[in-house]
Amino acid sequence: MNVVVIGNGGHSKVIQEIIRLNGYIIIAVLDDQYQTNFFEDEVIYAPISYIEKLESAYVFQISIAIGDNSIRRQLMELLNLSPSQYLSVIHPTAVISQTAEIGNGTVIMPYAVVNAGAVIKKHCIINSGAIIEHDSLLEDYVHAAPRATITGEVTIGEGAFIGAGATVIPQKKIGAWSIIGAGSTVTSDLPSYCIAVGSPAIVKNNNSIKAERR
Numbered sequence: 001m002n003v004v005v006i007g008n009g010g011h012s013k014v015i016q017e018i019i020r021l022n023g024y025i026i027i028a029v030l031d032d033q034y035q036t037n038f039f040e041d042e043v044i045y046a047p048i049s050y051i052e053k054l055e056s057a058y059v060f061q062i063s064i065a066i067g068d069n070s071i072r073r074q075l076m077e078l079l080n081l082s083p084s085q086y087l088s089v090i091h092p093t094a095v096i097s098q099t100a101e102i103g104n105g106t107v108i109m110p111y112a113v114v115n116a117g118a119v120i121k122k123h124c125i126i127n128s129g130a131i132i133e134h135d136s137l138l139e140d141y142v143h144a145a146p147r148a149t150i151t152g153e154v155t156i157g158e159g160a161f162i163g164a165g166a167t168v169i170p171q172k173k174i175g176a177w178s179i180i181g182a183g184s185t186v187t188s189d190l191p192s193y194c195i196a197v198g199s200p201a202i203v204k205n206n207n208s209i210k211a212e213r214r
Contacts, residue, residue, distance in 0.1 A: 001024045001025065001060075001061060001087075002024070002025050002027045002058055002059060002060035002061070003019050003024045003025065003026050003027065003060060003061055003062070003063060003087055004026075004027060004028045004029075004030060004051065004054060004060050004061070004062050004063075005019070005026055005028070005029045005030070005062075005063050005065050006029075006030045006031070006048060006051075006062060006063070006064045006065060006066070006075060007030075007031055007064060007065040007066040008029050008030075008031040008033065008045070008065075009031075009065075009066070009067075011065055011066060011067040012029070012031075012065035012066070014109065015063055015065040015089055015107055016029070016065065018089050018090070018091045018107075018109070018110075019063065019087075019089055021091070021092055022089070022090075022092070024087075026043055027043065027044060027054070027058060027060060028043060028044040028045070028046065028050070028054055028060075029043055029044070029045050030045075030046055030047065030048045030050055030051060031045075031047070031048065032047050032048055034046055034047050035047065037050055048075070051079070061085055061086065061087040062079070062081065062085055062086050062087060062105075063086070063087045063089055063105070063107070064076060064086070064105060064123065065107075067125065067143065069141045069142070069143055069159045069160075069161060069177075070141075070159065070177075072123050072141055073123070073140070073141050073159065076105070076122075076123060083104045083105075083122065084104065086104040086105035086122070086123070087104075087105070088102050088103070088104060088105065088106050088107075088108075089106075089107045089108070090102070090107075090108045091108060091109055091110045091111075091112070093110045093111050094108045094109070094110065094111065094112045094113070094114070094126075095111075095112070095113045095114070096108065096114045097114060097115050097116040097117070097118065097134075099116045099117050100114045100115065100116065100117065100118045100119070100120070100132075101118070101119045101120065102114070102120050103120055103121040103122035103123070103124065103140070104122050104123075105122050105123040106120055106121075106122065106123060106124040106125070106126070107124070107125050107126070108126045109125070109126060109127045109128040109129075109130070109146075110128050110129070111128060111129045112126045112127065112128065112129060112130045112131070112132075113130075113131045113132065114126065114132045115131075115132065115133050115134045116134045116135070117134050117135040118132045118133065118134060118135065118136050118137075118138075119136070119137045119138070120132065120138045120142075121137075121138060121139050121140045121142075122140045122141070123140055123141050124138050124140070124141065124142045124143065124144075125142075125143040125144065126144050127143070127144060127145050127146045127148070127164075128146045128147070129146055129147040130144040130145065130146060130147060130148045130149070130150075131148070131149045131150065132144065132150045133149075133150060133151045133152040133154070133170075134152045134153070135152055135153045136150050136151075136152065136153060136154040136155070136156070137154070137155045137156065138150070138156045139155075139156060139157050139158040139159075139160075139176070140158050140159070141158055141159040142156045142157075142158070142159065142160050142161075142162070143160075143161045143162065144156075144162045145161070145162060145163050145164040145165075145166070145182070146164045146165070147164060147165045148162040148163065148164065148165065148166050148167070149166070149167045149168070150162065150168050151167070151168060151169055151170045152170045152171070153170055153171045154168045154169075154170065154171065154172055154173070154174075155172075155173045155174070156168075156173075156174050157173070157174055157175045157176035157177070157178065157192060158176040158177065159176055159177040160174050160175070160176060160177060160178045160179070160180070161178070161179045161180065162174075162180045163179070163180050163181045163182035163183065163184060164182040164183070165182055165183045166180045166181065166182060166183060166184045166185070166186070166201075167184075167185045167186065168180070168185075168186040169185070169186065169187050172186055172187070172188065172189055172190075173189045173190070174186065174189075174190045175190055175191045175192030175193065175194065176192040176193070177192060177193050177207055178190055178191070178192060178193060178194045178195070178196065178207060179194075179195045179196070179207055180196055180197075180201060181195070181196065181197030181198070181201070183199070184196065184197050184198055184199060184201040185198075185199040185200055185201060186200070186201045187200040187201070188200065188201075190203065191203070193206055193207045194206060194207060195207055
């Protein structure tokens with residue numbers, strides 16, 4: 001399978017490695033840091049707009065390899081492609097229940113665990129060593145950072161970021177586009193567009209992305 005990767009930062013390096021581990025072929029890496037297109041090690045490097053030329057010459061799937069949730073959403077909307085064209089990238093060491101659901105474009109990193117009945121929707125990131133326990137729901141564009149633990153029957157709203165090593169206890173809800181600080185413990189429901197830190201996690205501020213979503 002041919003794959004086009006969008007984004008070429010540090011997060012993308014990990015995703016590119018996983019793609020190759022799964023036996024897929026990266027034909028292009030697109031990023032607007034490139035002003036023109038060039039060819040290196042059998043891969044095309046070019047600005048994102050170059051995707052139009054690729055579409056006329058290749059059949060491929062796409063991985064948006066960008067860690068920022070809001071930018072990932074903006075690019076997906078800009079490209080306006082069929083959901084089926086987005087590749088779900090899963091590291092071979094990840095443990096995924098047969099009853100879990102994984103949405104198009106989602107990335108699951110090394111040693112992550114997704115347990116029974118969990119639903120992870122489109123373009124999420126389940127980072128290295130993160131745990132998504134049974135019957136939890138992660139809406140589109142959620143990022144669970146390394147070693148974050150989402151326990152059973154938790155609901156995470158669209159675009160929320162769960163920091164490294166943070167824990168959400170069972171049956172709690174976190175609103176859309178909220179940020180949970182690294183190492184925090186969520187023991188109560190949290191609203192949308194908030195920044196919460198500590199153990200227990202306490203709302204400290206509003207996420208600035210709120211203004212962008214109005």
